[in-house]
Amino acid sequence: MRSLRNQLVLALCVLVSVVGVVQGISSYQLSRAGMSALLDLRLEQAATRLYSSGLADSLPTIAARGSQPEGDIVVTIWKEGVTSPYRSTEPSLALPRDAEPGFATRSVNGENWRIYTLREPSMVIQVAQRSRVRHELTEARSMNTLWPMIVLVPLVWIAVLLVVRRALRRLTSLGAQVQAIDPTHFKTLSTSGVPTEIRPFIASINMMIERLAQSIETERKFIADAAHELRTPITALQLQADNLQPHIAPGNRERFGELQSGITRSGRLIAQLLRLARADAALQPDTLTRVDVSKVVVEVVAEVLPIAMKRGIDIGAEEMTSAHVRANEADIGIALRNLVSNAIRYTPDGGKVDLSVHLRDSMVWIEVVDTGPGIDEALLPRVFDRFFRANTQTEGSGLGLSIVQAIVNRYDGMASLRNRDDGQTGIVASVGFIAVP
Ligand SMILES: Nc1ncnc2c1ncn2[C@@H]1O[C@H](COP(=O)(O)OP(=O)(O)OP(=O)(O)O)[C@@H](O)[C@H]1O
Ligand SMILES: [Mg+2]
Numbered sequence: 001m002r003s004l005r006n007q008l009v010l011a012l013c014v015l016v017s018v019v020g021v022v023q024g025i026s027s028y029q030l031s032r033a034g035m036s037a038l039l040d041l042r043l044e045q046a047a048t049r050l051y052s053s054g055l056a057d058s059l060p061t062i063a064a065r066g067s068q069p070e071g072d073i074v075v076t077i078w079k080e081g082v083t084s085p086y087r088s089t090e091p092s093l094a095l096p097r098d099a100e101p102g103f104a105t106r107s108v109n110g111e112n113w114r115i116y117t118l119r120e121p122s123m124v125i126q127v128a129q130r131s132r133v134r135h136e137l138t139e140a141r142s143m144n145t146l147w148p149m150i151v152l153v154p155l156v157w158i159a160v161l162l163v164v165r166r167a168l169r170r171l172t173s174l175g176a177q178v179q180a181i182d183p184t185h186f187k188t189l190s191t192s193g194v195p196t197e198i199r200p201f202i203a204s205i206n207m208m209i210e211r212l213a214q215s216i217e218t219e220r221k222f223i224a225d226a227a228h229e230l231r232t233p234i235t236a237l238q239l240q241a242d243n244l245q246p247h248i249a250p251g252n253r254e255r256f257g258e259l260q261s262g263i264t265r266s267g268r269l270i271a272q273l274l275r276l277a278r279a280d281a282a283l284q285p286d287t288l289t290r291v292d293v294s295k296v297v298v299e300v301v302a303e304v305l306p307i308a309m310k311r312g313i314d315i316g317a318e319e320m321t322s323a324h325v326r327a328n329e330a331d332i333g334i335a336l337r338n339l340v341s342n343a344i345r346y347t348p349d350g351g352k353v354d355l356s357v358h359l360r361d362s363m364v365w366i367e368v369v370d371t372g373p374g375i376d377e378a379l380l381p382r383v384f385d386r387f388f389r390a391n392t393q394t395e396g397s398g399l400g401l402s403i404v405q406a407i408v409n410r411y412d413g414m415a416s417l418r419n420r421d422d423g424q425t426g427i428v429a430s431v432g433f434i435a436v437p
Contacts (some may be wrong), residue, residue: 004168004171005164005165008164008168009161012164013157013160013161016156016157016160017153017157020149020152020153020156021149023149024145024146024149024150027146027149028142028143028145028146029142031138031141031142031145032138032139035137035138035141035142036134039114039129039134039137039138040103040114042073043073043103043114043115043127043128043129044103044116044118044127046075046116047075047116047117047118047125047126047127048118050075050077050125050127051120051125056077056086056087056123057087059087060087060089065090065091065092067090068089068090070133071130071133072089073127073128073129074088074089074090074093074095074113074127074128075087075088075089075127075128076088076089076090076093076095076125076126077123077124077125078097078123078124078126079122079123080121080122080123092109093108093109093113093128094108094109095113095115095126095128096108096115097124097126099115099117100117101118101119102116102117103116104117105131108128111130111132112130112131112132113128113129113130114128114130114131114134115127115128116128167195170193170194170195170198171195171198174189174194174198177189177190178205181209182409183216186210186212186213186216188206188209189202189205189206189209217281217282220280220281221277223273223276224274224277224278224281226273227270227271227273227277228274230270231270231271231274234266234267234270237263238260238263238264238267241256241263242260244256245260265395268397269397272397272399272400272403273397273399275334275399276386276399276402276403276406279331279334279403279406279407279410280406283328283410283411284328288326288328289326289329290324290326290436291324291325291326291327291329291332292322292324293323293324293325293332293357293364293366293433294317294320294322294323294357296329296333296336297317297320297336297355297357297366298317299333300333300336300337300340300355301316301317301340301355303337304340304341304344308344308353311344311349311350312350312351313344313347313349313351313352313353314351314353315344315352315353315354315355316353316354316355317356317357318354318355318356319357319358321357321358321359321364323357323358323359323364324364324436324437325364325411325433325435325436326411326434326436327433331407331410332407332433334403335403335408335415335431336366336368336431338401338403338404339366339368339400339404339431340353340355340368341400342368342400342401342427342429343369343370343372343427343429344370345396346370346391346427347370347371347372347426348371348372348373351370351371351372352370352371353368353369353371354367354368354369354370355367355368355369356369359435360432362435363413363414363433363435364432364433364434364435365430365431365432366430366431367428367429367430368427368428368429368430369420369426369427369428369429370426370427371424371426372426373391373425373426374419374420374426374427375390375391375419375427376390377419380418380419383401383417384401384402384404385402386398387399387402401415401417404431407431408431411433411434412434413431413432413433413434414431414432415430415431416430417429417430
């Protein structure tokens with residue numbers, strides 16, 4: 001009963017049912033009273049017509065007993081001073097002559113009769129009808145007045161259900177929209193078609209979304225600025241260390257080497273941080289071009305070829321479908337470089353890294369397959385998290401895949417990482433972007 005829809009449907013259906021029942025009962029009662037008045041009118045009219053038209057005398061003197069159908073009215077005429085009826089359409093029925101003028105209900109021959117008595121100086125005319133017949137007539141007619149209600153009420157229930165469901169559908173879809181808000185892609189909710197009562201609610205959610213997006217943007221800018229600012233001193237430090245190298249005493253060479261690699265590591269971390277902050281920023285539409293994906297793949301392979309060769313890793317791009325995407329070319333390069341650098345970094349010497357490009361479901365997929373150890377299935381869902389590292393023996397900042405994710409988000413693309421399922425160990429890393437002709 002927490003659901004607004006159920007509450008509304010129940011309340012409206014109960015209301016409709018109550019109105020239906022009340023309306024049904026009252027129309028039934030009114031119809032019965034009306035029918036009864038009509039039947040009375042008929043008795044009264046029959047009596048007055050018999051008297052005023054002088055037709056009373058033309059009734060047969062001796063009617064056969066019990067010859068009248070049950071439903072018919074019985075007429076009995078009495079003459080002043082004579083004790084037995086002067087005329088009667090049903091002689092077996094002894095109507096009470098002394099009945100008060102007007103209408104009366106009396107029991108005659110063990111049955112209830114509705115009797116109209118017209119008392120005139122020369123005669124008494126009594127017109128009677130069985131109460132049971134009257135009851136059957138009024139009952140049957142009045143029952144008929146209930147049919148529209150009996151049919152309409154369930155129809156109104158269905159209508160209520162449909163109307164309420166339709167009215168709340170927009171609310172349900174809004175709920176789904178709120179649930180689907182992507183923290184990397186803040187979009188305010190649309191108010192078109194939203195019921196007026198819900199608008200203030202949507203407006204406050206939108207305000208909150210905007211504030212959240214703003215604070216995330218401020219934070220992103222801070223990280224980007226900090227990383228950018230840190231680059232210069234780190235470069236200077238590296239330069240100074242390089243200049244100092246020839247002057248280091250042989251006994252201190254090892255420790256100095258550690259210092260140098262520490263500086264290099266910091267430099268890499270800062271560079272990755274800066275890339276991530278940039279990939280998170282809103283896309284500048286004027287930087288978009290039609291990018292030839294194969295060209296980027298060839299460039300990246302050429303870039304890493306020296307490192308791969310040094311480690312005896314066979315890197316190649318075999319299946320290369322010609323495909324284009326609309327993007328900032330640098331973004332595609334950065335995403336791919338991160339995947340390829342992972343493949344090379346985590347694949348042991350003498351391994352193999354294969355790149356391929358294919359079109360599937362109007363998406364361009366770039367796939368990087370390696371022969372490394374793969375990743376523990378339990379850790380796979382977390383590899384796109386910032387600073388997450390599944391393998392701590394090899395150096396890295398844990399930001400590469402977060403950068404890939406941020407870049408695909410920018411273009412409504414997809415990124416995925418899975419273990420190979422062709423019997424070999426290794427990773428299949430892929431990114432998909434929307435293809436353009
Ligand atoms: N091809 C791969 N084979 C095995 N493990 C992988 C592979 N690619 C990624 N991983 C695992 O996923 C983790 C996250 O990768 P990610 O690229 O985000 O960070 P990183 O490589 O550690 O650091 P960075 O790329 O920023 O220098 C890695 O630490 C590694 O354990
Ligand atoms: Mg990496």
